[in-house]
Amino acid sequence: MENFNFYSPTEFVFGKGRENECGEYVVKYGGSNVLLHYGSGSAVRSGLIDRVKASLEKSGVRYTELGGVQANPRDTLVYKGIDICRRDGVDFILAVGGGSVIDSAKAIAIGVPYDGDFWDFYTGKHADKALPVGTVLTIAAAGSEGSGDSVITKEDGMLKRGTGSDVLRPRFSVLDPALTQTLPAYQTACGATDIMAHVFERYFTNTREVEITDRLCEAVLMTMVKETPRVIADPDNYEARANIMWAGMVAHNNIVGVGREQDWNSHGIEHELSGLYDCAHGAGLAVIMPAWMEFVYKHDVMRFCQMATRVFGVKMNFADPETTALAGIKAFRTFLHSIGMPINFAELGAKEEDIPVLVEKLGLGDGETGGFVHLKSADVAEIYRIAVRAEL
Amino acid sequence: MENFNFYSPTEFVFGKGRENECGEYVVKYGGSNVLLHYGSGSAVRSGLIDRVKASLEKSGVRYTELGGVQANPRDTLVYKGIDICRRDGVDFILAVGGGSVIDSAKAIAIGVPYDGDFWDFYTGKHADKALPVGTVLTIAAAGSEGSGDSVITKEDGMLKRGTGSDVLRPRFSVLDPALTQTLPAYQTACGATDIMAHVFERYFTNTREVEITDRLCEAVLMTMVKETPRVIADPDNYEARANIMWAGMVAHNNIVGVGREQDWNSHGIEHELSGLYDCAHGAGLAVIMPAWMEFVYKHDVMRFCQMATRVFGVKMNFADPETTALAGIKAFRTFLHSIGMPINFAELGAKEEDIPVLVEKLGLGDGETGGFVHLKSADVAEIYRIAVRAEL
Secondary structure, three states: OOOEEEEEEEEEEEOOOHHHHHHHHHHHOOOOEEEEEEOOOHHHHOOHHHHHHHHHHHOOOEEEEEOOOOOOOEHHHHHHHHHHHHHHOOOEEEEEEOHHHHHHHHHHHHHOOOOOOHHHHHHOOOOOOOOOEEEEEOOOOOOOOOOOEEEEEEOOOOEEEEEEOHHHOOOEEEEOHHHHOOOOHHHHHHHHHHHHHHHHHHHOOOOOOOHHHHHHHHHHHHHHHHHHHHHHHOOOOHHHHHHHHHHHHHOOOOOOOOOOOOOOHHHHHHHHHHHHHOOOHHHHHHHHHHHHHHHHHHHHHHHHHHHHHHHHOOOOOOOOHHHHHHHHHHHHHHHHHHOOOOOOHHHHOOOHHHHHHHHHHHOOOOOEOOOOOOOEHHHHHHHHHHHHHOOO | OOOEEEEEEEEEEEOOOHHHHHHHHHHHOOOOEEEEEEOOOHHHHOOHHHHHHHHHHHOOOEEEEEOOOOOOOEHHHHHHHHHHHHHHOOOEEEEEEOHHHHHHHHHHHHHOOOOOOHHHHHHOOOOOOOOOEEEEEOOOOOOOOOOOEEEEEEOOOOEEEEEEOHHHOOOEEEEOHHHHOOOOHHHHHHHHHHHHHHHHHHHOOOOOOOHHHHHHHHHHHHHHHHHHHHHHHOOOOHHHHHHHHHHHHHOOOOOOOOOOOOOOHHHHHHHHHHHHHOOOHHHHHHHHHHHHHHHHHHHHHHHHHHHHHHHHOOOOOOOOHHHHHHHHHHHHHHHHHHOOOOOOHHHHOOOHHHHHHHHHHHOOOOOEOOOOOOOEHHHHHHHHHHHHHOOO
16 A cells, blocks of 8 residues: 545535535635536526525625536636636635536636636646635536546637646535436436546556455445446436435545555546547546456456456456456446446447547657556557447 | 535545654644643654654644553543643644544543533533644554544543544544554454444444445455454554554544444443453454344344345355344354454453443443444343353
8 A cells, every 4th residue: 555645624514405504504614705606507497506595695695606617617717707706805615516617616716816827727736725615516426526626628729627736625515415316317327437437547556455445446336336227217216316426425535546556547538538529528438448448457357357246246257367357347338338328439429530639639649648557649549449349 | 315414624644654744744734832642651662752753843843741641541631631731832732642542632622722621521512622633543443533532531430431523533643554563463453343343333224225335334344354364463564554544544434424323332332341341442342242233133134144245255045044144243253253352251351240230330221222223221231141152
């Protein structure tokens, strides 16, 4: 096990109806004048924003609204948010939505107290100061409600870049599983895929002797394998939604990933797909992650056998472990298909002839990535080609 | 799943040699004048206290020392600590030791800013103010390094009482597995038993639909089953020590216990044993917990089958599930025996004829406890009797 720090100071406020308490939590964490940040309409139409406003008013908290966050949240709205916060003396940002809204809120939060361009933090600068952020989560997926990460897209050139700092961890996050019951099955499945991917990016490691985090990773994965089909079959299943929502937080606040080298190449390779085709991140991961697994499994067959047997209940073939490893990857892909995810380029709407462009945009050039298996541009191209050919 | 709040703001500083950074963390969390609190000698003899002092001095932090914390930490030393802190204007308490030292430090921390008697907090009053506490942990067991709990014994009458508040959660906790390598096998095994008990107290629940926390509980338990025999066989095994140390934190900061009714009756029943015989808490739990399981398993046979099959690899007997449940309990007791723990009254040094006294001291009278199965005094007596008779 490697040395590590783990710090997750967010207060999680979990359960049915808890969004009605968000005013109290804003006050508890020092807010009196809030930027109420949200997306493009569903939170308004569902009445959620009204309930949040009522809670803020009840607690005597003033607010200014800024809606309109898009998927792959843009820098342009961040600049607008920073201006509003400075103009109105905002002291707390409340994000109501999914990962995009929360990421946008975090970007505004580091931009307000900074004299320069907030984009500096997305091109290498480390943030050590930010306005406090709280969240009311509406989809189990990105894990931004418990992480210190934020990903923003610069409209000029559609550059997607991330930043991370402990000052970006939300002060509190309201997780009400009932808010996710209205999500369409496709979005639910995309979220579930993202959650599983967050675990797999940590699971495949070259660090030895990490039994506790291996087991914690597998706990989240097995939960997703059990609970996701239940919400796809019955979107109103509160209990399954609740298990998935907490799993989504556990998957990404890093409690399952400490003390071990992590990978994250599938996320990078996927980002180019959602960048080029504007597809959902989770859908792109469903296509890329099993393809990545097929490309790298020979690097550590036993680790893939461990996944296959422990997570997917594959029987170990002691005479030919590679068949077990491959059966595990196949079980994962079959699972993704069963919850309605695309499993190859065609189903995603991606084109084989774009592979050179995708590889070019990833920008490895003659270099390579780090992680479980280091990848060069030619390797990435092969992973895309595996994803073209993938079948059940 | 039930509604819940989860809040674990401690920064965990994990790994070899990290105690040499504790001065920096004291400063980071606002300390400049520290009460350095520790136990009865081993931390001094090993040179750990000297390294901690050197780190404090390097960071320009002043300190006053207060050693001498005993197992089952006493109120008398807490009063002394409160006086010292007030006299010297201490602004941060650094506990170097195990659960007892940390619990004592927490008691001092709530006592200093309080006008009345600190014992008020151990008899029902809720603490909302405390000096900040940091820890350097020397044994994986109690989980106090990540919890808001503290248990103190009042010397007058030997009353053991606890308190809990988020203000008692440490600001930072240094977890260096290498510090535990010098622990005797017996203490190591007692700590491991305590860790597993912390999970079982959460695992046996009447709350339905808690797959994620079930799986997380099982992850910790399986890790302990794998890693504990390795450190008993080879005390210098850093990697196994590291897995156990992180498992001990995960087992008790409540990430594995949220959203579900918990039990804690075994802890209560054990406290009377360690109170009367001054035995180690973990050793008492090794005797009581399987006995409690045998007393209650018929309440939910399938939950015990789940434990048996998932944690201990018992084959499910579909024709007679009770045999599977009992085989799981037997596997747990056999495991405890294999790591050197006592499994019945005689091995612990407890006496059957004291059972009426133990039951009387527990103080249920004509009432009952809450939890997985509600217990009356007669039930507790029967659990003690099962513990008398227990064999492999």
